[in-house]
Amino acid sequence: MFNGLFKKTKYLTVNSSTSKPDYEEKDEDKAPEQKPNIPNGMWIKCDNCGKALYKKDLEKHSMVCPSCNSHFRMTAQERIYSIIDEGTFRQLDRNMSSVNPLDIEGYEQKIERARKDSNLKEAVITGTGKINGHDIVIGVMDSRFMMASMGSVVGEKLTRAVELATKNRLPVVIFTASGGARMQEGMFSLMQMAKVSAAISRHNEAGLFYTAVLTDPTTGGVTASFAMLGDVILAEPGALIGFAGKRVIEQTIKQSLPEGFQTAEFLLNHGFIDKVVPRENLKDTLGLLLEYHQA
Structure with missing residues (x-):
């Protein structure tokens, strides 16, 4: 389509003389x-x-x-706009933001840059809304904010959202997209895996429905915790899903991994997830699952 669009015109030149031929355009x-x-x-x-x-x-x-x-990849705002019924979304814990619990040098500056670049307070947006008329609590991670790494605020916002859903007997939908735990917060970050998982366990014990939607990329501690705890686990086509990276695994086991390893389709074929759903069908698929749950 664009071949030759920006190509400059070439003119014939004569090497035997420094003068330009009559048919060549002069400067x-x-x-x-x-x-x-x-x-x-x-x-x-x-x-x-x-x-x-x-x-x-x-x-x-x-x-x-x-x-x-x-x-x-979609932003959290784009995801909410495409999934939640128009005019029904209400954000939770809008102004919650990270601190520097370990006094890591430069961490505050990195957080501030992420806020300016993404126009987000943190790497996840939580809230309430409707999907095809069904009330839900939703969490959407956004990889633009420090690769959606899971710090204490991400864990706290998701935990509060799940606890609100348990209190009001509502289903939960979480869109995951993360590079894993946030190393600048050390153990404060790692404990979020257990905290969010415990909240989801209490939600499950109350007989309520939780579905995880894995988007590109879902890795590290998020995969090792709440991403794989859904009653139904969906994924988008081609999404990278795993714990450690492919190169790290190959160096550890001294073997080459199969083609397409850690893609959504590979995980579906090996029983790790329930369905790969194209984006255009995702809202209706979630609506159908919520309808089954309500019934």
Whole structure:
């Protein structure tokens, strides 16, 4: 589509003489070179098929490449807009933000940069809303904020959301996307795995429904805790799901891993998740699950 669009015209030259032939355009006759004026962010290149995609068209397709069906990562706000019924979302713990419990040098600055870059207070948004008319409590992780690493605030917000759902007898939906525990918070981060898992266990003991939706990437301590505790576990196509990285595993076991290892499809074939759901079908699939639960 764009082949030759920015190619400069080449002219014939004569090596035997320093003078230019009559049929070659002289420098003084050339019109100023006109470069195309393309605003930043208007086009996005698909890493999978390499095609340039018009951003507005991509947004209309729920951030899914129309050529190869590759699922781009979504922001938490985009995810909520696509899943929650219009006008029903109410955010919880909006102003909760991280501190520096271990006095790690530069951590506050890193948090501040993440806030400015993502326009988020932390790596997860929690709230209440409706999916196809069914009341739910939802948590959505956003990988733009320090790769959605799980610090004390992420764990606290998710725990409070699940406890609210248990109190009001509501189902829970959590969209996971994380690089794992946040190393700058040490044990304060690791304990969030147990804290969120315990809240989900109490929610389960109350006979209530919880579904996890694994998006790209879901790794580390999130995978080792609440991401794999759903009564039903869904995943988006092509999502990276695992605990340690592929390179670390290969170096540890001294073997090559199979093709597609740690993708959603690989995990589905090996019984780790229940279904891989294309983004366009995700809301209706969740609505159907909630309807079954209500019945």
